[in-house]
Amino acid sequence: MKAAVYHGPHDIKIENAPEPEVKGNRVLVKFKAGSICGTDMHFYRGEWKWMKKGRILGHDACGIREDTGERVVMVPIVNCGHCYFCLRGSPTYCVRGKFYGLTRDGFFAESKAMLPRSLIPLPSNVSDEEAAVVEPVALALRVLNHLQPNLGDWVTVVGQGAVGLLMTQIALMKGCRVIAVDLEDYRLELSEKYGADAVINAKKEDVPKTVRKLTKMGSDFVIEAAGTAQTVEQTPFLVRKAGKVALVGESKGYLNLEDADEAQFFTIYISPVEYPAAVELIARKLVDVKGLITHRFKLDEFEMALQTVDNPAEKPLKVIITN
Ligand SMILES: [Zn+2]
Ligand SMILES: [Zn+2]
Structure with missing residues (x-):
């Protein structure tokens, strides 16, 4: 499958990656749309250097559950539920936490194996593009x-x-x-x-x-x-x-x-806790994300998308990637 893989600053490429293994009760999610985040740009520009080479980027995206056909938003943090931080209501700091697109392979790939509890069903009045901008x-x-x-x-x-x-x-x-x-x-x-x-x-x-x-x-x-x-x-x-x-x-x-x-x-950088509320605010048109979308690219054009975000002359805000 195609995926956006990090090799170093200014070196992120679309290439062939192995299909994800669907282990345990995980389900396969087919990528529909995602957005590039400031975090991705910190890695692209070499401002943050701790990203592991070979990792697939992307932590804000939606897709289709292969088993049920449902449209879903993918939550990028998986927490254990019973460590010090989880028990105190701070799943973001889970000591066994996995961050897709940061410490684990992310969403800019044709498919991703996900735990059902990390998937939020999308109401029909939220478009794929809007569902690609839930994290912020x-x-x-x-x-x-x-x-x-x-x-x-x-x-x-x-x-x-x-x-x-x-x-x-x-x-x-x-x-x-x-x-x-x-x-x-x-x-x-x-x-x-x-x-x-x-x-x-x-x-x-x-x-x-x-x-x-x-x-x-x-x-x-x-x-x-x-x-x-x-x-x-x-x-x-x-x-x-x-x-x-x-x-x-x-x-x-x-x-x-x-x-x-x-x-x-x-x-504060990220919050899995507010995802359901964020989807609801978008669905009820109380928060506007559509007006923040300035550019759209296909997964194949990922490098061009990064260059666009990095070019102030393009006046970029949210840049969307679709499959
Ligand atoms: Zn982000
Ligand atoms: Zn935990």
């Missing part, structure tokens, strides 16, 4: 549920790529006032379309100064979704004292906490 919705839900903002709280979202724009959408659903920050006007136009209260182009404005001016005391919450050490290092200057900062895009960087008294900083 689940992540945005997890982050906002974890932050627990009150009505009217200020949430500053740094980075308005697909993940940042979903953070913006869900923070607004939670009744927050959102400040959207990015370097690209075409992204900030979408932030405004989704209802952001203020937008800041970081190329043209001093971000900490403008955030202070808007919020008086600093932002109650800050979400870093741009994925650079520079934006991570900016977060202490955006958050108010005793506020909260979620580092989503990147976690490397040095935090100067001089004026960030009692603020809390934490990282």
Whole structure:
């Protein structure tokens, strides 16, 4: 079968891989559509070097269950259910956890053997393309549920790529006032379309100064979704004292906490827990993922898809891969 295999930075190829073994109670899922994530790009660009050579990429995709014919979303984390973290309700940190597309072969392949409990049936009003963009919705839900903002709280979202724009959408659903920050006007136009209260182009404005001016005391919450050490290092200057900062895009960087008294900083990258809710929000049209899709490629054109995500002139947001 065809699969997108990682060999090193800027060296990810579509090639022939062995068909998956369908062991135990696993079922075969035929790939329909998936999307490229910022995580895949960290590996592609060589920013994160721990990906094993020979591994199949992809952790956000849907397909068809071969045994029942059902359309399903594939959840990329399998947890054991009885380790320290599983018993405390944090399956993401399961000590025996498997991450498809990260520590195990992922979804950018013609078929994948999956445990039925990792498959979420799709309602007919969710398209394949929409079902290829569930992971960042689940992540945005997890982050906002974890932050627990009150009505009217200020949430500053740094980075308005697909993940940042979903953070913006869900923070607004939670009744927050959102400040959207990015370097690209075409992204900030979408932030405004989704209802952001203020937008800041970081190329043209001093971000900490403008955030202070808007919020008086600093932002109650800050979400870093741009994925650079520079934006991570900016977060202490955006958050108010005793506020909260979620580092989503990147976690490397040095935090100067001089004026960030009692603020809390934490990282979150992925959440299996919110997948069913994410699918439901998409089905009920409460969250828009269709508007984030800018490009479509076939599995055969995977390298071209990566180059497109890496080329700002293409104005990419979510790039979809279909079979
Ligand atoms: Zn991802
Ligand atoms: Zn576990």
